[in-house]
Amino acid sequence: MFKQIFITTIITCVFVGGNPLSKIINGNEADPNSIPYQVGIFFKRANNKTTFCGGALISEYDVLTAAHCTNGSILAEVVLGAHNIWKEEPSQIRIISSDFITHDNYKVGVDDIALIRLRNPIKLTDQINIINLPSRQQETESFLNENATITGWGLLSDDAPTISDHLYVAQTKIMDNRLCGIAYFGSIRDSHICSESYGNLGAACDGDSGGPLVVDDILVGLVSFGSVLGCESQWPTVYSRVTSYLDWIKDHSTIKMK
Numbered sequence: 001m002f003k004q005i006f007i008t009t010i011i012t013c014v015f016v017g018g019n020p021l022s023k024i025i026n027g028n029e030a031d032p033n034s035i036p037y038q039v040g041i042f043f044k045r046a047n048n049k050t051t052f053c054g055g056a057l058i059s060e061y062d063v064l065t066a067a068h069c070t071n072g073s074i075l076a077e078v079v080l081g082a083h084n085i086w087k088e089e090p091s092q093i094r095i096i097s098s099d100f101i102t103h104d105n106y107k108v109g110v111d112d113i114a115l116i117r118l119r120n121p122i123k124l125t126d127q128i129n130i131i132n133l134p135s136r137q138q139e140t141e142s143f144l145n146e147n148a149t150i151t152g153w154g155l156l157s158d159d160a161p162t163i164s165d166h167l168y169v170a171q172t173k174i175m176d177n178r179l180c181g182i183a184y185f186g187s188i189r190d191s192h193i194c195s196e197s198y199g200n201l202g203a204a205c206d207g208d209s210g211g212p213l214v215v216d217d218i219l220v221g222l223v224s225f226g227s228v229l230g231c232e233s234q235w236p237t238v239y240s241r242v243t244s245y246l247d248w249i250k251d252h253s254t255i256k257m258k
């Protein structure tokens, strides 16, 4: 436990206008509105600070994000259909919600998953759409070596002063949990999924927390943490593994699953 805290760090939500932040590393600006399930979320925290996270729209009523984003927050402004997160674009909808469900067992880097429930159903458009969850048949799939996509407005480099204006996308690859566990000194569980960031592969950074990791149009992970060595260190990015939480999602969202 000491080692985990010492060696790894939560990809903290960006303090807007503040110091330590993150961006997608090794990515490219996304084609505007090409990732219709991506949401950006401004959280108002109990201490009055504002933080920023990503999330994924999984139904007309439900956004999945990280527990370290909702925990300690009192209000969320959920931005759907955005490319430039700071502008009011015609494609966007902004919704305020304080209806959070943070996983009961959430601890630093563990069960880092939460839902934000929206009071009224989102009207789905070309720019705002849901991402599929893994099916029950895929519940035991590892997704090992699959190509995967990560997206977010998080920091573009370790020394970036703030989040990216525009949504970025990077390609990555699902790695073996055992190898990832070596990189993180044993703090990787079955309920984690990791992506490689060697060479030209991408990595998540601060501000990408809670955002989607997608394989073949299926949501397989939510950004949880990276290495204290920095987002550009080529250390794996660690996500909550969505297949480990299908029951939790079924129990707490409006989604009907078998």
Ligand SMILES: *[C@@H]1O[C@H](CO)[C@@H](O)[C@H](O)[C@H]1NC(C)=O
Binding pocket: 071, 072, 106, 107, 108
């Ligand atoms: C969750 O939030 C509570 C209240 O702000 C805080 O005491 C607790 O340490 C947080 N949990 C984690 C794992 O950060």
Ligand SMILES: *[C@@H]1O[C@H](CO)[C@@H](O)[C@H](O)[C@H]1NC(C)=O
Binding pocket: 145, 146, 147
């Ligand atoms: C992953 O992407 C690379 C580069 O585009 C491609 O060569 C490879 O065949 C892909 N692998 C899978 C499993 O789809």
